[in-house]
Structures are given as C-alpha cells and as structure tokens.
Amino acid sequence: MSQAQIEIQLIAIVVSVACALPGVFLMLRRMAMMSDAISHAILLGIVLAFFVTQNLSSPLLVIGAALTGVLTVVLVELLHRTRLVREDAAIGLIFPLLFSLGVILISRYAGNIHLDIDAVLLGELAFAPFDRLMVFGRDIGPKSLYLMLGILFLNICFIGIFFKELKLVSFDSGLAMALGFSPTLIHYSLMSLVSVTAVGAFDAVGSILVVALMIGPPVSAYLLTDRLSILLLLSSGIGIIASVSGYWMANLMDSSIAGSMATMVGFLFLLIYLFAPNKGLVSLARRRRRQKIQFALEMLLVHILNHQGKPEAQRECHVGHLSEHLYWDKDLSRQVLKQGEREDYLQRQDDYLFLTPEGQDIAEKSMLR
Amino acid sequence: MPDLFSQLWSDYTVRTVALGSGILGIVSGALGGFAMLRKQSLLGDAISHAALPGIAIAFLLTLSKSPLVLVLGAALSGWLGTLLIISVTRTTRIKEDSALGLVLSVFFGFGLVLLTFIQRQPYASKAGLDKFLFGQAAALLQSDIWIMSILGIIILLIVALFWKEFKLLSFNPEYAASLGLPVRFLDILLTSLLVIAIVIGLQTVGVVLMSAMVVAPAAAARQWTDRLGKMILLSSLFGAIAGISGAFLSSTLERLPTGPTIVICMSLLVLISLLFATNRGLIWRWLKERKNRQKLQVDAVLSDLYILAQQHENIEHSHPIEVLRTMSIGHGGVDRTLKELQKERMVDQKEDGTWRLTRQGFEKAKNMSEKGENL
Incomplete structure (x- = not known):
C-alpha cells in the first residue's frame, strides 16, 4: 500500500465513524431524511462561503456552510408549524429550493470559482491526499484528515457529554420534556452536529453519500442490537468495514470511491437484513415456520383427544384424515407428525395416531387456555 | 411581451424544453397530489435517486442511449427501490424515513459506481448518461417529447380510469379493503405510475431536483381546495405553469440551468399559495383571527357596560373609560371598540368623556346576556 492509499483509507474510516455516530440518533428520532435535506442544502452554504473564503477546506467555510444546514432545519420546522403541510412535504419543499439556489449560483458564476457541482455532490476521495496540511513548513498529512478528525472529536465529545439527554430525548421526548430537559435544544444541537459533519464529509464522499454513511450503518446495526451504546459501536464498526471494503472495490473496478462505499453499505445492510439473528428475514421465516408447526401440532393433539376412544376414532385419528379434513398439505402433515413423535406426544400404529400421556397432558392444557 | 413569447416559441430548443417541462409538470403534479395524500x-x-443504477445497467446491457431503453431501466430500478423500502418497513422495526434514506443513497451510490465504470470503458459513447444526474433539458429532442407525451397521456388515462379507486385508496385504504377492492394491486399500480412519472422527468430536471416536481405542485394546490378533483387539476396546472415559465426564464437569461429554475418557480407558487390561499392561507387565517378577536372585544365591552348599567338604578348613568379598561384586562382594545360601537349607535359619549349604553345597545346587551344564561 502506498502512503496515499493509507491516507485515503484513514480519511474514509474517520468520515464513516463521524457520520455513523450522529446518524444513530437521526434514525432513532425518525429524522433520517433530514440528513438528506441538510446534505443537499449545504451546497448553497458552501457556494456562498466559498465566495468569501476562496478556500474549500477552510474552517470558516465549514461553519458557514453548516449554518445553511441549520437554516434548513429551522425553515422546515417553521413551514411544518404553519400546519399547512406535513413534515415530510416540508422537507421536500425546502431542500430542493436551497439546492437549486446553490446550483444557479454556481453556474452563474462558474467562471469565477473553482467549484464543481459534481465534486460537491459526488465527492472525490482520491484527491484528498493532495491537499496537505503544513505546520512550520513540515508536511503532517492531508488537510481533510485533520478536518474530519476534528469533527469526529466534536461528535464523540457531544455524544459522550449528553449521552443521557440524547438517549432520553430519542426514546421518550415527552418524558424528557416533563423532566425539564429541552428536546428542542437537543434537537437543534444534534442538527448542527449533523450539518457540520455533512459539510466536513462532502468533499471526501459527496453530499448524497453522506446520507449513506449516516443512515446505512445505524439501520444495519439496529437489526443486531437493542442497546444504544452497542448500537453506536456497531454502527461505527459497520461504517468502517463498508468504507475500507468500498475503497478496495473502487480500486478493483476503477470506479468512484464514494459510490463503492455506499454500495458496500447497502451490501452489508442486505446481508444483515437477511441473516441477522432474531430480526433477519431468514430467522423470521424460520420462526414463523416453527410457530406454524407448533400450533398445528397442538391443534392435532386436541383433535385426537376429542376423538380418541370414540366410535369415530377409526376415521378421525387416521393419518389420511389430516389432508382430507384439516386440509393440510403432505409436507405440513409430515413435519407436524415428525415433530409430534420427536417430542413424544404422539405415537403411530399402522397409520393410526394415539396420544402419549405427555401428549394428553399438553392437549388438555391447551384446551384450558 | 407577446412578441417575446412568439419569438421564444419559434425557437426549436426553447419550445421543446418548454413543452417537455410542461408535460412533466402536469404528470408529476397529478401523481404528486396522490403521493402527498398518501404521506409519500x-x-x-x-x-428518482434509485433510478440511476437502472439507467446505467440498461445502457451496459444494450449499449444504446435511446430514451425508451433508459427510461425502462430507470423505471425498473426505481420500482425495485420502492419495493425494498416497503418490504424493509414491513418486516423490520426500521422506520420509513430510514428506509427511504438508505435506499436512496445506496442505489445512487451503486449507480455512480456503474456510471464511473462506464466512463472508463473504451466503447463509451457515454456522453449524455450523466445528464440524468442534474438533468439537461436543452438536450431534449422532439422525439423525447413524443415519448413523454404518450407516457404522460397513458398515466393520466389510467388515473382517470381508476379515479374512484385511487381516491378511496388515498383517503381510507382500510375501507377500500373492506369493500373488497384489490388494495395491494391498486397500491402497486399507483406507485408504479409515480415511478414512471418521475423517470420521464429525470432527463429534464435531473435526479436531485425531481422530488420537488412531485412535492411542490401538490403542496401548493392543497392550500386552495379540499376537493380531490380540483386539487389534482390545480396541482397539474401549477406543475405546468412552473415548468413552462421555468423553461422560458432559463432560456432568456444566460447560464441559468433549467431544472433549478423550474424548482424556483415552483417554490414561488408554493409561497404564494401558503400566504394567499383562501381559507387555509396564512394571511387569510390572520385576517379571520383578527375579525374574530374584534367581535369578541365588541361583545365584551357591551356586556361590561351592561353589568355596570345593572349596578345603577338609572341605565342612563355613564362611566369613565378607565372603569371599562380595568374591566377589560385580558382582552383590551377598549378605545377602538367604543368608537366602533358609537358608530353603530350602541353607546354614546357624554360631554365629560364618560360612556353609557344607548337604548338600542342596552337591548342588545340584555339579549346577549340572556342568551348567554340560557346556554
């Protein structure tokens, strides 16, 4: 690995963790689409701030652009509060407007500024190592690495200090208000943090993929754990895996790094969505199947209990009866019988079914339920 | 002005772009109305973001840039994205907003990977693929307009055909299901129409701004009416106005990209609607509230004077304004209200500046207080 490659991966890792941390709270507070709105709207802020600073990695630009992000949140809130439109429509009205203003500004003054919409939207991580930070004439690494480290530090501090408040507001904002915490204050602090992170990350990964890194890892981790602290750690971990593997995929395919990172985020989510223990689709399907068999078995036990030793037992307790009168298909009947015999509730003699004492017990119990 | 208009109209590019944007506005406006009612x-x-990989894959498979092929690819992947959102929210505890954000960004990212991959292939006649990102209305051709209008007409026809069903689905899907309507099918049909409407707009306004074409006209139209039919018509009309005026504006000024200009026009329409719409609009609401407040103040002052009159043997007895001010703490506006009542001859002012009820005012106040007691 060359030094540039190592540096790119370091930046990718820092960006992904910095994005995943506030992303967890966005997801929990059901404001995921706010990250989309903010990351688009900051284009306007970046353009305006760029007119002033003429420097894409200046901290002033980060602050100026982040203010537009907060402005987006305020405007959405104001619009929503008129009760004339729903919140999602308010989001859908505000950010395209601000974004359009940004695009128009860029194309009107494209001659004067070295700012490319593609670069802002899509990012170009490969160029990040070229912009070096010099301290006393010595090269200490790429600028954006330090910028993102600063933002990551800010995020960790904020979440560390206000962990309890964030947790409370995220899970029960009514209680938080009753206890004297201000959900509004926490809301705006979190949104400022999201804005700053989105601005910092835009030139590494582009504003649309900031959304992937903010929402993807927390959503995936949400299927794996119920604890907030573990959720934060897991999200960071998934973010790191996605960003590093995404980088190598981009290398292999000679394609966009940011896009590959987002693709890996999606791939990891898909894996977790399918195979997560308890909440994954596969385990969901298996649980449903098991419950179905369990229920059918119980029904069968009760059925046999009702007819055992009666004149019609000949007919009712026959294996063929399952498909004739209970309308079970062959597969289900076979599995239910197997389960019943394995658990020793049923016995079979020449295709006639009998309850064992345990089976009788279960059947009587479920009648009482 | 008509001169400028005819001049613009005779210009092939401007006419094509304006037609395209207008059609797009009509179609996305109509479907946006349903989307808004269904909280989507x-x-x-x-x-629109999820359509990107479909465009790239359609190109990779066919190596053709024919809009019909690309639109088909876009529609398929947009549709896949929608299905994924629905299935994720149905089967897990992930909320809709997170599912939207995830699908949007991941599909877009994957599309980007494919686009950059295509750009680095030797056969790449790829120019024109990335216009889907931000839209390039100027590149619209007459043939594109034909495709857009045909698809648009089909969409609108289907909406008209299933009008009653879609209406019920938007307002009360449970009831629709209880009536035995195929809700699942209608749901998918309406969503598919939305997908197609969005996909035919991508070329004009681009992935990023297409969402505004869906949300804004509907949000503006919603303010003016409570009836679905009117709302959908208005929404289409607003979409068309914004599309055409945006297209004209961007052609008269240099370096004014079409998509963003349309969005700005659309936002202006929304702003006007939010402020001035009858019944719901902010200014209308403010006027109504002011009127109500004034009426309450008038009633309050009348009843204050009535109470005072009852406390004296002579109803002709007059009272200084300070007494009324003290009694009216909480509603205020005594001076203005008295002037108004004086105009209606309910009260009069004696030379020393004190106030009393007239006969007419006394009757009205008495009437009011008796009614109040009966309530």
Missing part, C-alpha cells in the same frame, strides 16, 4: 411525499426523492 419523499418517496419521489427516493425513486
């Missing part, structure tokens, strides 16, 4: 305003955003 942001689904349009997700669909």
Whole structure:
C-alpha cells in the first residue's frame, strides 16, 4: 500500500465513524431524511462561503456552510408549524429550493470559482491526499484528515457529554420534556452536529453519500442490537468495514470511491437484513415456520383427544384424515407428525395416531387456555 | 411581451424544453397530489435517486442511449427501490424515513459506481448518461417529447380510469379493503405510475431536483381546495405553469440551468399559495383571527357596560373609560371598540368623556346576556 492509499483509507474510516455516530440518533428520532435535506442544502452554504473564503477546506467555510444546514432545519420546522403541510412535504419543499439556489449560483458564476457541482455532490476521495496540511513548513498529512478528525472529536465529545439527554430525548421526548430537559435544544444541537459533519464529509464522499454513511450503518446495526451504546459501536464498526471494503472495490473496478462505499453499505445492510439473528428475514421465516408447526401440532393433539376412544376414532385419528379434513398439505402433515413423535406426544400404529400421556397432558392444557 | 413569447416559441430548443417541462409538470403534479395524500411525499426523492443504477445497467446491457431503453431501466430500478423500502418497513422495526434514506443513497451510490465504470470503458459513447444526474433539458429532442407525451397521456388515462379507486385508496385504504377492492394491486399500480412519472422527468430536471416536481405542485394546490378533483387539476396546472415559465426564464437569461429554475418557480407558487390561499392561507387565517378577536372585544365591552348599567338604578348613568379598561384586562382594545360601537349607535359619549349604553345597545346587551344564561 502506498502512503496515499493509507491516507485515503484513514480519511474514509474517520468520515464513516463521524457520520455513523450522529446518524444513530437521526434514525432513532425518525429524522433520517433530514440528513438528506441538510446534505443537499449545504451546497448553497458552501457556494456562498466559498465566495468569501476562496478556500474549500477552510474552517470558516465549514461553519458557514453548516449554518445553511441549520437554516434548513429551522425553515422546515417553521413551514411544518404553519400546519399547512406535513413534515415530510416540508422537507421536500425546502431542500430542493436551497439546492437549486446553490446550483444557479454556481453556474452563474462558474467562471469565477473553482467549484464543481459534481465534486460537491459526488465527492472525490482520491484527491484528498493532495491537499496537505503544513505546520512550520513540515508536511503532517492531508488537510481533510485533520478536518474530519476534528469533527469526529466534536461528535464523540457531544455524544459522550449528553449521552443521557440524547438517549432520553430519542426514546421518550415527552418524558424528557416533563423532566425539564429541552428536546428542542437537543434537537437543534444534534442538527448542527449533523450539518457540520455533512459539510466536513462532502468533499471526501459527496453530499448524497453522506446520507449513506449516516443512515446505512445505524439501520444495519439496529437489526443486531437493542442497546444504544452497542448500537453506536456497531454502527461505527459497520461504517468502517463498508468504507475500507468500498475503497478496495473502487480500486478493483476503477470506479468512484464514494459510490463503492455506499454500495458496500447497502451490501452489508442486505446481508444483515437477511441473516441477522432474531430480526433477519431468514430467522423470521424460520420462526414463523416453527410457530406454524407448533400450533398445528397442538391443534392435532386436541383433535385426537376429542376423538380418541370414540366410535369415530377409526376415521378421525387416521393419518389420511389430516389432508382430507384439516386440509393440510403432505409436507405440513409430515413435519407436524415428525415433530409430534420427536417430542413424544404422539405415537403411530399402522397409520393410526394415539396420544402419549405427555401428549394428553399438553392437549388438555391447551384446551384450558 | 407577446412578441417575446412568439419569438421564444419559434425557437426549436426553447419550445421543446418548454413543452417537455410542461408535460412533466402536469404528470408529476397529478401523481404528486396522490403521493402527498398518501404521506409519500419523499418517496419521489427516493425513486428518482434509485433510478440511476437502472439507467446505467440498461445502457451496459444494450449499449444504446435511446430514451425508451433508459427510461425502462430507470423505471425498473426505481420500482425495485420502492419495493425494498416497503418490504424493509414491513418486516423490520426500521422506520420509513430510514428506509427511504438508505435506499436512496445506496442505489445512487451503486449507480455512480456503474456510471464511473462506464466512463472508463473504451466503447463509451457515454456522453449524455450523466445528464440524468442534474438533468439537461436543452438536450431534449422532439422525439423525447413524443415519448413523454404518450407516457404522460397513458398515466393520466389510467388515473382517470381508476379515479374512484385511487381516491378511496388515498383517503381510507382500510375501507377500500373492506369493500373488497384489490388494495395491494391498486397500491402497486399507483406507485408504479409515480415511478414512471418521475423517470420521464429525470432527463429534464435531473435526479436531485425531481422530488420537488412531485412535492411542490401538490403542496401548493392543497392550500386552495379540499376537493380531490380540483386539487389534482390545480396541482397539474401549477406543475405546468412552473415548468413552462421555468423553461422560458432559463432560456432568456444566460447560464441559468433549467431544472433549478423550474424548482424556483415552483417554490414561488408554493409561497404564494401558503400566504394567499383562501381559507387555509396564512394571511387569510390572520385576517379571520383578527375579525374574530374584534367581535369578541365588541361583545365584551357591551356586556361590561351592561353589568355596570345593572349596578345603577338609572341605565342612563355613564362611566369613565378607565372603569371599562380595568374591566377589560385580558382582552383590551377598549378605545377602538367604543368608537366602533358609537358608530353603530350602541353607546354614546357624554360631554365629560364618560360612556353609557344607548337604548338600542342596552337591548342588545340584555339579549346577549340572556342568551348567554340560557346556554
């Protein structure tokens, strides 16, 4: 690995963790689409701030652009509060407007500024190592690495200090208000943090993929754990895996790094969505199947209990009866019988079914339920 | 002005762009109305982003840039994205907003990977693929307009055909299901129409701004009426106005990209509607509230004077304004209200500046207080 490659991966890792941390709270507070709105709207802020600073990695630009992000949140809130439109429509009205203003500004003054919409939207991580930070004439690494480290530090501090408040507001904002915490204050602090992170990350990964890194890892981790602290750690971990593997995929395919990172985020989510223990689709399907068999078995036990030793037992307790009168298909009947015999509730003699004492017990119990 | 208009109209590019944007506005306006009622305003955003990989894959498979092929690819992947959103929210505890954000960004990212991959292939006649990102209305051709209008007409026809069903689905899907309507099918049909409407707009306004074409006209139209039919018509009309005026504006000024200009026009329409719409609009609401407040103040002052009159043997007895001010703490506006009542001859002012009820005012106040007691 060359030094540039190592540096790119370091930046990718820092960006992904910095994005995943506030992303967890966005997801929990059901404001995921706010990250989309903010990351688009900051284009306007970046353009305006760029007119002033003429420097894409200046901290002033980060602050100026982040203010537009907060402005987006305020405007959405104001619009929503008129009760004339729903919140999602308010989001859908505000950010395209601000974004359009940004695009128009860029194309009107494209001659004067070295700012490319593609670069802002899509990012170009490969160029990040070229912009070096010099301290006393010595090269200490790429600028954006330090910028993102600063933002990551800010995020960790904020979440560390206000962990309890964030947790409370995220899970029960009514209680938080009753206890004297201000959900509004926490809301705006979190949104400022999201804005700053989105601005910092835009030139590494582009504003649309900031959304992937903010929402993807927390959503995936949400299927794996119920604890907030573990959720934060897991999200960071998934973010790191996605960003590093995404980088190598981009290398292999000679394609966009940011896009590959987002693709890996999606791939990891898909894996977790399918195979997560308890909440994954596969385990969901298996649980449903098991419950179905369990229920059918119980029904069968009760059925046999009702007819055992009666004149019609000949007919009712026959294996063929399952498909004739209970309308079970062959597969289900076979599995239910197997389960019943394995658990020793049923016995079979020449295709006639009998309850064992345990089976009788279960059947009587479920009648009482 | 008509001169400028005819001049613009005779210009092939401007006419094509204006027609395209107008058609797009009509179609996305109509479907946006349904999307808003079904609380899916942001689904349009997700669909337009999710269409990108489909465009790239369609190109990779066919190596053709024919709009019909690309639109088909876009529609398929937009549709896939929508299905994924629905299935994720149904089967897990992930909320809709997170599912939207995830699908939107991941599909877009994957599309980007494919686009950059295509750009680095030797056969790449790829120019024109990335116009889907931000839209390039100027590149619209007459043939594109034909495709857009045919698809648009089909969409609108289907909406007209299933009008009653879609209406019920938007307002009360449970009831629709209880009536035995195929809700699942209608749901998918309406969403598919939205997907197609979005996909035919991508070329004009681009992935990023397409969501505004869905949300804004509907949000503006909603303010003016409570009836679905009117709302959908208005929404289409607003979409068309914004599309055409945006297209004209961007052609008269240099370096004014079409998509963003349309969005700005659309936002202006929304702003006007939010402020001035009858019944719901902010200014209308403010005027109504002011009127109500004034009426309450008038009633309050009348009843204060009535109470005072009852406390004296002579109803002719007059009272200084300070007494009324003290009694009216909480509603205020005594001076203005008295002037108004004086105009209606309910009260009069004696030379020393004190106030009393007239006969007419006394009757009205008495009437009011008796009614109040009966309530």
